[in-house]
Amino acid sequence: MQTKTIDSVAGKKRVILPRAVRRQQLILATMRCISKVGLSSVTMAQVTKEAGLSRGIANLHFERKENLLIETLRFVTDEYNRGQADILNAANFSSASEQLAALVQFQFSRSVTEATKMAVWFAFYGEATSRPTYQKICADSDARAARSVRALFTQLGAMQQAAVNVGAVTDGYIALIDGLWLNLLLAPKKMTRAKAKRVAWTFLEGVFPSIKA
Amino acid sequence: MQTKTIDSVAGKKRVILPRAVRRQQLILATMRCISKVGLSSVTMAQVTKEAGLSRGIANLHFERKENLLIETLRFVTDEYNRGQADILNAANFSSASEQLAALVQFQFSRSVTEATKMAVWFAFYGEATSRPTYQKICADSDARAARSVRALFTQLGAMQQAAVNVGAVTDGYIALIDGLWLNLLLAPKKMTRAKAKRVAWTFLEGVFPSIKA
DNA sequence: GCCGAGAATGAACCCACGTTCATTCTCGGC
DNA sequence: GCCGAGAATGAACGTGGGTTCATTCTCGGC
Incomplete structure (x- = not known):
């Protein structure tokens, strides 16, 4: 039986x-x-x-429960960082613009912007202020992500006619992406992946005119 | 005694x-x-x-505890919305650019970016996904804030040489500000009010060249 | 001055949740 | 086939925390 x-x-x-x-x-x-x-x-x-x-x-x-939660946060940040690194450390792109396109594509891919995952991200962000451990994991992850974006932007900046303030542009781009994710999570009816990607792209074209081609 | x-x-x-x-x-x-x-x-x-x-x-x-929490969230969102409305509905600005400057000034004022308040904001954002009541309060507040920003941007857009996609720019600006606030909260050592204001301003100058004067 | 309304208090209650642990079960080595 | 290691289970425990409520206190009206 x-x-x-x-x-x-x-x-x-x-x-x-x-x-x-x-x-x-x-x-x-x-x-x-x-x-x-x-x-x-x-x-x-x-x-x-x-x-x-x-x-x-x-x-x-x-x-302890706390350990499970910490490992969950680490799981999510690690996964993101690995995905981003796969793109930004890759040597097989024919141009920096193509690499940039891949980055944007990745940042608004289904896998990254899936509601479940974003809910987890922001849930921990919301608690990070009062929990040093969460704070540190988030800060480390952000810093790693920022470093590689800055490297790419430095390359792209060098190709432009006018001088670009790479530091400010990197900070702005990262903030923009975070804000778009937040919108995607809180108002999925109003903000869509496609729309968000377009907004990000508009920002980038404003900063790096040469990628418009 | x-x-x-x-x-x-x-x-x-x-x-x-x-x-x-x-x-x-x-x-x-x-x-x-x-x-x-x-x-x-x-x-x-x-x-x-x-x-x-x-x-x-x-x-x-x-x-109930839940009511206290909800009222706390409402308190914070209402305060912000009132402050923003005071600027964006005011008739005593000599120009739209001046009004814009006042907006940025306000958004990165001590009062708004105070750690206590931002911690509260993001704590509730983090729970909003799973709590319809928080979700609604946040969404309503965001929508109200977005409407008045869009109105100002429409005015500013009309003054530019080239056509401006007001919708995308508004979405982008709001996301940028949210992202900067998040950075301010999570990495106050790396991101400062002054820096954030500069980043926001760079974005705006890129979109509305005429305000550069 | 007295009284009633209702603001304020804090001890007590009760339940939900994290954690423990005795017991059961599985598998690989011999 | 047996045995030991350790993976898995779930009933039981203890406690922290939200909520209740009997009681005390304050104030304004008369």
């Missing part, structure tokens, strides 16, 4: 998996929960249920 | 004040607490202690 199912839907059989797999399962479940109920009311019971696992497993793999 | 002090520092005497005063006291205390410990770990005990009042008073004036 034992139903054979790949994922053991109704099965009572206990499944044992490596630590890394369980940790990721829990982190992903945490993200879904945060976007559903908010960082301030996520409970361990919800997360473990969402992950389809037992109550005590989170403590087994993360010790 | 009874020391007469205006604020009855050590006095045991019970003070009775009008509802509106108590409500504001509690709201201000809530803001300080949120910026200190974060929205997700604010407790009624902390807030009432911070306000120098008794445990039960919050429930007396707000019924």
Whole structure:
């Protein structure tokens, strides 16, 4: 009478998996929960249920709830940083403008601007002021992201007729993207990915006229 | 042996004040607490202690904690909107550029960018995804702010040589300001009010060359 | 001066949630 | 096939925190 199912839907059989797999399962479940109920009311019971696992497993793999949350934040920032680095450290672009286009494309890709992920980002941003650990993770991630954007902008600036204040432009671009993400999250009916991309692009064309071609 | 002090520092005497005063006291205390410990770990005990009042008073004036939080959010958004409206609806500016200058000045004024207030803003933004009530208050506030900025930009656009896409520029400007505020909050060591103002101004000069004078 | 309305207090209550841990189960090595 | 390591479970525990409410206090009207 034992139903054979790949994922053991109704099965009572206990499944044992490596630590890394369980940790990721829990982190992903945490993200879904945060976007559903908010960082301030996520409970361990919800997360473990969402992950389809037992109550005590989170403590087994993360010790404390706070650790799970921190790892969730790290997961999201790392993923973004890896994606951005893949583009900005790549050597196989034929021009800086093409690299820039890839960057914008990436920043407003479905994967990055997915509601679940952005909800998590901003939930932690909102708590960062009062939690040194979150603060540090966010600051480090932002700094890393900013550095590589600045490098690209330096290249692009050198190609322009008029002199460009790379520092100010980088700060402005990063703020613009953050603000667009926020809008995308808070008013998805009013701001769309396509619209946001166009706005970003308008900013860039204003600063680096040569990319207009 | 009874020391007469205006604020009855050590006095045991019970003070009775009008509802509106108590409500504001509690709201201000809530803001300080949120910026200190974060929205997700604010407790009624902390807030009432911070306000120098008794445990039960919050429930007396707000019924539930949730109401106090909502009123706190409303307090912050209303204050901002009133300040912005004072500038953008004023008839006593000699030119649109002057009005624009006043807007930027206001948006990066100490009063608006004060750490306490911005922490509150972003704390609620972070929870807005999962709380329809916060979501609505934020969206309404943003929409109102955007409308009046768009009106000013329409005026400014009409003065330029080349045609300006007012919609995209408004969206961009608002996103830029939000992003700069976020930076100001998360990395106050790296981003300063003056720097932020300069970045905003650079954006505006790019879009509306005529204001450069 | 007295009284009623309602503002203010804080001890007590109760529940939700994080954490613990005794027990059960799985798997690989021998 | 047996055994030990450790992964997984979920009932039970303790506590922190929101809410209630009986009581006390203040003030304005008469």
